[in-house]
Amino acid sequence: MTQQAQPVLARPDMTQADLAALRRAVQSLEHPSLAARLTNIVGKPIELIGYALPLPASQAVTAATYKALEIAMRTALQTIHHAPRPVSERFHKALATASGAVGGALGLATLPIELPVSTIIMLRSIAEIARSEGENLSHPEAALSCVQVFALGGRPDSADASESGYFAVRGLLAKSVTQAARFIVERGAIEEGAPILVRFITQVASRFGIVVTQKLAAQAIPLVGALGGAAVNYAFIEHFQDVARGHFTVRRLERAYGKELVRREYERLAQVR
Numbered sequence: 001m002t003q004q005a006q007p008v009l010a011r012p013d014m015t016q017a018d019l020a021a022l023r024r025a026v027q028s029l030e031h032p033s034l035a036a037r038l039t040n041i042v043g044k045p046i047e048l049i050g051y052a053l054p055l056p057a058s059q060a061v062t063a064a065t066y067k068a069l070e071i072a073m074r075t076a077l078q079t080i081h082h083a084p085r086p087v088s089e090r091f092h093k094a095l096a097t098a099s100g101a102v103g104g105a106l107g108l109a110t111l112p113i114e115l116p117v118s119t120i121i122m123l124r125s126i127a128e129i130a131r132s133e134g135e136n137l138s139h140p141e142a143a144l145s146c147v148q149v150f151a152l153g154g155r156p157d158s159a160d161a162s163e164s165g166y167f168a169v170r171g172l173l174a175k176s177v178t179q180a181a182r183f184i185v186e187r188g189a190i191e192e193g194a195p196i197l198v199r200f201i202t203q204v205a206s207r208f209g210i211v212v213t214q215k216l217a218a219q220a221i222p223l224v225g226a227l228g229g230a231a232v233n234y235a236f237i238e239h240f241q242d243v244a245r246g247h248f249t250v251r252r253l254e255r256a257y258g259k260e261l262v263r264r265e266y267e268r269l270a271q272v273r
Helices: 016-030 034-042 044-050 055-078 089-132 141-152 166-187 195-220 223-259 260-272
Strands: none
Touching: 016 223, 016 260, 034 195, 055 089, 055 141, 055 195, 089 141, 089 223, 089 260, 141 166, 141 195, 141 223, 166 195, 166 223, 166 260, 195 223, 223 260
16 A cells, blocks of 8 residues: 655644734835935925935945944944843834934034934834844844935835835845854854955945935924924834834745745735836
């Protein structure tokens, strides 16, 4: 008698709770709303104002963005997994709001100081979200994924989803994240100016700079001042918290169900209007 082959067990379908979590993630990752939030605050179309920034302001944004991300990456890899007890998202929003009040009151001159402060505050909040979704931040790849959020949240509202959607951006950064994580594991330290790390920061900065420009444009509007600057930074960190929650939800589900199933469900949900 021929013995029948044992059936191959497929991965289980997602639970309703996980499917709902993925649906929320799709909304956060495929429909970024920072420009819309800032427009509501200042009453003008932020994207159009941002494109009209003078060259010196654009150069200042580029330099400050790169420096802020460089500091954030060092923080992520050196200290993030030694952070004390978890802190609420509201606490990080309060800190970001306070730093934004200073930037709104004093303008572009404070950007090289205010942006790194805001970025580190956001990074800490992103790290707490990552932990809550089961990430082990003592591993360089997970820590770098926190920094990666700044690129994932830098999609222009008018962008083509095939080029700037979540999986497209994540795919563009995947090689750099893997190589940078391997480099750090092998060297056991962060080497300033290492080409692999420079490439990763540059890739993230090119997208993070988009939303930094929107933020600066909003704060530069006359009469916005300290109060408006605080509101702008509140919207800024809330935007990246939403993106982080979506990103690490997807990663958690990938660990549970496999990347193929999660991406298939993600793309199906993304097509539903």
